[in-house]
Amino acid sequence: MVTALPPNTLAETPDLLAVLRERFPQDVLETTRRPGLLGRVVLRPEAILPVCRYLRDEQTFAHCAMVGGVDWKETREVVYHLWSDERKGYLELSLRVPAEDPHVESVAGLWPGANWHEREAWDLLGIRFDHHPDLRRLFLPEGYEFHPLLKTFELHEPEPLEVKTRHE
Amino acid sequence: MTLPTKPLPPAVQGSADGSSAPGVPFSEIETVRAKEFIPPAKEALRDVLARKGTDSLIQPVFNWAGRNSLFPLHWGLACCAIEFAAAFGARWDAERFGIVPRSSPRQCDLMIVNGTVTWKVAHKLITLYEQMPEPKWVIAMGNCATGGGPFRSAYSVVPGVDKLVPVDVYIAGCPPRPEAMLDGILRLEHLIQERRE
Secondary structure, three states: OOOOOOOOHHHHOOOHHHHHHHHOOOOEEEEEOOOOOOEEEEEOHHHHHHHHHHHHHHOOOOEEEEEEEEEOOOEEEEEEEEEEOOOOEEEEEEEEEEOOOOEEEOOOOOOOOHHHHHHHHHHHHOOEEEOOOOOOOOOOOOOOOOOOOOOOOOOOOOOOOOOOOOOO | OOOOOOOOOHHHOOOOOOOOOOOOOHHHHHHHHHHHHHHHHHHHHHHHHHHHOHHHHHHHHHHHHHHOOOOEEOOOOOOHHHHHHHHOOOOOOHHHHOOOOEOOHHHOOEEEEEOOOEHHHHHHHHHHHHHOOOOOEEEEEHHHHHHOHHHOOOOOEOOOHHHOOOOOEEEOOOOOOHHHHHHHHHHHHHHHHOOOO
8 A cells, every 4th residue: 555655745836946037036047847846056166155044044954964066067066955854855056057067065164064074175176175174185196187087087007106195 | 433543652641530641741742743753844844955056945945834824804895805705605605725814014015906096096006005014915806996897997097907907817797706716825825835036
């Protein structure tokens, strides 16, 4: 017997995407409904901090589940997944920064858990996060010269790197 | 069925009613046995020294002692460490070869690199190797430590731990079974036995 799930009232009414479009008419470029998500919102890169603060403080998105990146060659996309316990769902934020100078404001001040996610995106995709408390490489050693998840990175026959121990 | 046992000397056999037996106490029995052992040992040593000379004897003695008490560093990098741990369990019992894992590199003379080494951890591996006292040996356990394994061309993986430290024995397998690890250690023991300074 299939029991109907209780209606997720918060997720449906009022419509979160419509509220966001109304609240940030200049900054929300595009909203789409996605299966499995509360919605997908494309933002202007400059607007990430006020939108995130609004979502955290007034729309119950208390948890930043993921910060990732995509290399689209001309631009680089930064993707945020925010989780709300009250709405029981993820909201996806997306923004595009130019590949020549990819940088965006850090959200580590709003969600401390975003700290390492942003370090990972910097390490592998070369996206700089302004005002990040500690933007070092996460997986690769300091001094590594590539951001290896970029399309321009070519796999090569491995060459030994110079390894320095701490006392050297 | 009873195993043939050597009869104990009468001094340690208590009387039937449990009272303390008269005679030599147990501790002195041990001393007597050791004293009995010393003269023939001295004689044998004198014989060997007369035949081979002092210098040629000391190195084999050190080699013999070292190879029978290899202390590997107790650390794990990846799934090979599970096999490494299993080798010290009840089924394979690596300690019967005198192999005792130690937690400090300063007490070790053998480093078993068991797993994928990334460039991020490479300087820590070198630091651990440098902290080990001489003489020391390195075993590359598994395909990752031997040559990078399936991650050889990855951007973050050291393609073989011999790029960082000198390796004496390579063990193939992904991961090698504990038997293979023990075989590698026994081969290293042969290398140590033939070592000449």
